[in-house]
Amino acid sequence: xxxxxxxxxxxxxxxxxxxxxxxxxxxxxxxxxxxxSLNTRLSFQIARDAYLGRKPVAFTSxxxxxxxxxxxGMTPFPxxxxxxATSSLGMSVSFLQKAExxxxxxxxxxxxxxxxxxxxxxxxxxxxxxxxxxALCDGSNRCFANIAQFFGVPHFLxxxxxxxxxxxxxxxxxxxxxxxxxxxxxxxxRVQTENWQLVFARSREMTDAWSGIVELQVxxxxxxxxxxxxxxxxxxxxxxxxxWGGRIFRQWxxxxxxxxxxxxxxxxxWLHLFPFYRNDLYxxxxxxxxxxxxxxxxxxxxxxxxPAQPESSLAAKIYANSGIGGLEIRLQHILEKVRERKAQGVxxxxxxxxxxxxxxxxxxxEKLRQAGIPTLILxxxxxxxxxxxxxxxRTRIEGFLELL
Amino acid sequence: xxxxxxxxxxxxxxISLACGFQPRxxxxxxxxIPRADRYLPANLCSYARTIFEQAVxxxxxxxxxxxxxxxxxxxxxxxxxxxxxxxxxxxxxPHSATDAAVFARELMRLAKFLHRGNxxxxxxxxxxxxxxxxxxxxxxxxxxxxxxxxxxxxDYYHALQAYNTMSIAEIEAIxxxxxxxxxxxxxxxxxxxxxxxxxxxxxxxxxxxSFTVVGEDFCYGQKQxxxxxxxxxxxxxxxxxxxxxxxxxxxxxxxxxxxxxxxTNRVKECKVxxxxxxxxxxxxxxxxxxxxxxxxxxxAGNACLILEQDYTQKPSGQLxxxxxxxxxxx
Numbered sequence: 079x080x081x082x083x084x085x086x087x088x089x090x091x092x093x094x095x096x097x098x099x100x101x102x103x104x105x106x107x108x109x110x111x112x113x114x115s116l117n118t119r120l121s122f123q124i125a126r127d128a129y130l131g132r133k134p135v136a137f138t139s140x141x142x143x144x145x146x147x148x149x150x151g152m153t154p155f156p157x158x159x160x161x162x163a164t165s166s167l168g169m170s171v172s173f174l175q176k177a178e179x180x181x182x183x184x185x186x187x188x189x190x191x192x193x194x195x196x197x198x199x200x201x202x203x204x205x206x207x208x209x210x211x212x213a214l215c216d217g218s219n220r221c222f223a224n225i226a227q228f229f230g231v232p233h234f235l236x237x238x239x240x241x242x243x244x245x246x247x248x249x250x251x252x253x254x255x256x257x258x259x260x261x262x263x264x265x266x267x268r269v270q271t272e273n274w275q276l277v278f279a280r281s282r283e284m285t286d287a288w289s290g291i292v293e294l295q296v297x298x299x300x301x302x303x304x305x306x307x308x309x310x311x312x313x314x315x316x317x318x319x320x321x322w323g324g325r326i327f328r329q330w331x332x333x334x335x336x337x338x339x340x341x342x343x344x345x346x347x348w349l350h351l352f353p354f355y356r357n358d359l360y361x362x363x364x365x366x367x368x369x370x371x372x373x374x375x376x377x378x379x380x381x382x383x384x385p386a387q388p389e390s391s392l393a394a395k396i397y398a399n400s401g402i403g404g405l406e407i408r409l410q411h412i413l414e415k416v417r418e419r420k421a422q423g424v425x426x427x428x429x430x431x432x433x434x435x436x437x438x439x440x441x442x443x444e445k446l447r448q449a450g451i452p453t454l455i456l457x458x459x460x461x462x463x464x465x466x467x468x469x470x471x472r473t474r475i476e477g478f479l480e481l482l
Numbered sequence: 483x484x485x486x487x488x489x490x491x492x493x494x495x496x497i498s499l500a501c502g503f504q505p506r507x508x509x510x511x512x513x514x515i516p517r518a519d520r521y522l523p524a525n526l527c528s529y530a531r532t533i534f535e536q537a538v539x540x541x542x543x544x545x546x547x548x549x550x551x552x553x554x555x556x557x558x559x560x561x562x563x564x565x566x567x568x569x570x571x572x573x574x575x576p577h578s579a580t581d582a583a584v585f586a587r588e589l590m591r592l593a594k595f596l597h598r599g600n601x602x603x604x605x606x607x608x609x610x611x612x613x614x615x616x617x618x619x620x621x622x623x624x625x626x627x628x629x630x631x632x633x634x635x636x637d638y639y640h641a642l643q644a645y646n647t648m649s650i651a652e653i654e655a656i657x658x659x660x661x662x663x664x665x666x667x668x669x670x671x672x673x674x675x676x677x678x679x680x681x682x683x684x685x686x687x688x689x690x691x692s693f694t695v696v697g698e699d700f701c702y703g704q705k706q707x708x709x710x711x712x713x714x715x716x717x718x719x720x721x722x723x724x725x726x727x728x729x730x731x732x733x734x735x736x737x738x739x740x741x742x743x744x745x746t747n748r749v750k751e752c753k754v755x756x757x758x759x760x761x762x763x764x765x766x767x768x769x770x771x772x773x774x775x776x777x778x779x780x781x782a783g784n785a786c787l788i789l790e791q792d793y794t795q796k797p798s799g800q801l802x803x804x805x806x807x808x809x810x811x812x
């Protein structure tokens with residue numbers, strides 16, 4: 079029986095839920111993980127704090143400003159990232175099926191269906207609050223609202239107008255202020271200036287360290303392997319303010335600097351997200367000497383955060399995301415990065431349940447074509463391995479590379 | 483008169499009327515959509531894709547007011563801006579009714595767009611408010627007739643069309659006709675859920691299978707007529723914003739508990755035997771709403787049927803079979 083099969087069985091008989099909530103596995107595993115990567119240890123630490131109830135837990139959507147969560151002394155539990163992790167462990171299908179059994183349509187985004195499936199299976203820790211951002215996607219709003227309803231806890235939503243203006247910025251800032259004070263009442267804890275100073279300094283440290291990775295990524299040849307672009311979006315956004323963030327990227331950079339870069343024939347820029355389950359996409363790209371010189375989500379700018387004006391800083395950070403404000407803003411961001419990183423073309427991974435990015439893929443392709451940038455749209459799913467068609471993807475990538 | 487087309491019923495008709503436009507809902511038509519296929523992928527709401535096909539064929543002077551209510555609409559706005567630039571307005575719609583002031587400010591921005599930078603006059607706006615209120619009061623008569631089972635499904639469908647083209651005369655004709663044929667609908671009373679049900683063929687099926695539609699929760703039906711805009715002093719933009727946000731919330735809002743309460747109460751008042759959910763395929767808001775609402779209705783003793791619909795495909799025989807089977811269970 080494979081590891082994946084064993085896990086599936088444990089999930090069904092309820093022993094996984096008991097395991098996650100028992101202190102013994104954490105005590106046993108803690109010393110064994112000292113040699114593991116910082117990313118693994120961070121995930122372990124978050125799971126321990128959340129499942130053992132050491133800190134109040136906030137379920138967060140991907141782009142919700144995690145600095146607010148850390149400043150309040152909560153543990154962020156980013157459900158979409160957790161869905162990615164379950165997919166990489168080969169466990170996503172049973173959660174997807176569980177959600178479908180409860181009338182959640184298979185047309186909905188699989189990141190969110192996994193979150194719902196985990197909740198329905200009793201595998202999520204009890205949250206104190208559910209926090210989400212209306213940007214970038216609608217599915218996230220409603221999924222988080224349903225999960226809050228399921229647990230009977232408050233759902234705080236930051237409503238982000240697409241129209242970029244000083245009024246919109248002020249509106250978002252005001253909502254962050256309101257959510258902060260409501261959470262302060264809920265937690266009976268006030269956020270002091272020194273909390274903001276500490277959390278913002280950690281966030282800055284992480285984005286600075288990330289810039290070091292980007293430096294290696296844009297080199298010719300690129301010094302960051304293809305699969306290295308995956309998953310960082312979660313660390314950069316969901317754990318902004320975590321004390322380990324800067325160390326994770328510095329340690330990775332150190333390791334990359336000691337490696338010899340692979341031969342490079344093509345430089346491509348990646349749009350939207352990636353498949354998280356085990357797949358042969360990166361190996362195939364590497365075999366064709368393709369470097370992925372960056373991706374859309376982790377190349378967003380990170381504006382400076384001012385502890386004296388925390389809410390306006392976080393509002394500005396939210397609006398720094400090129401996914402807010404219509405296609406033209408997304409396009410300009412992509413064009414800038416493609417030119418800056420000397421990419422020859424772009425690949426858009428069209429996640430099946432996504433209306434936000436995938437919905438604009440054809441329009442983007444047309445605009446990029448007008449700008450002289452070849453674009454390949456690959457249809458698939460980030461979480462559900464049953465949607466992965468390896469041979470078809472290989473054929474399409476080969477055809478695309480021939481055009482370059 | 484130029485037309486201001488809308489797709490989400492949170493777009494206030496009053497602003498368009500006051501700015502000299504005839505507001506009209508995009509009514510989805512089953513037709514080939516080659517241009518939409520080029521710009522908008524197949525896993526996007528078929529209502530949005532159908533709208534695109536209609537919009538690009540509209541006369542140059544018509545405009546499109548889209549509420550920033552879902553990802554599909556945002557991408558539709560992007561596509562329209564690309565193909566027919568300068569004619570689309572994306573209206574920010576707050577998730578919470580407490581943000582009426584923010585919505586009022588957005589309505590002023592809409593008025594400027596329609597009036598090409600000028601403000602619309604207070605007098606025109608007040609007249610538009612009165613006109614729309616009168617229409618809403620007429621719609622309430624349709625609601626009462628439906629609840630009393632005096633309407634056959636096709637009457638209800640035509641009443642929705644008449645309401646959304648602002649034709650009071652047609653509404654009156656439907657009511658007169660229903661009053662003459664009293665007791666014409668004696669099939670099992672059902673309540674319909676979904677965002678839109680523009681497809682006449684499905685309504686025809688409901689009629690042929692002798693269902694009686696006693697109410698619905700569509701974007702553009704009862705919900706829309708629930709709240710009148712106050713005809714008093716004070717900022718008319720704010721009064722409009724309050725009224726639109728005060729009605730039964732749609733599944734997109736952050737006021738879901740209020741939505742579920744109001745909707746389940748209405749179902750109870752209508753004394754239905756079953757609820758039919760007809761969400762448009764790929765509409766995330768309704769697809770997330772459905773499991774919770776259906777569970778609540780079921781626990782209150784209502785039979786539920788879920789049928790996704792797609793405007794790019796003809797209603798299948800399977801759909802009819804499922805409706806037939808559901809009717810038998812009632």
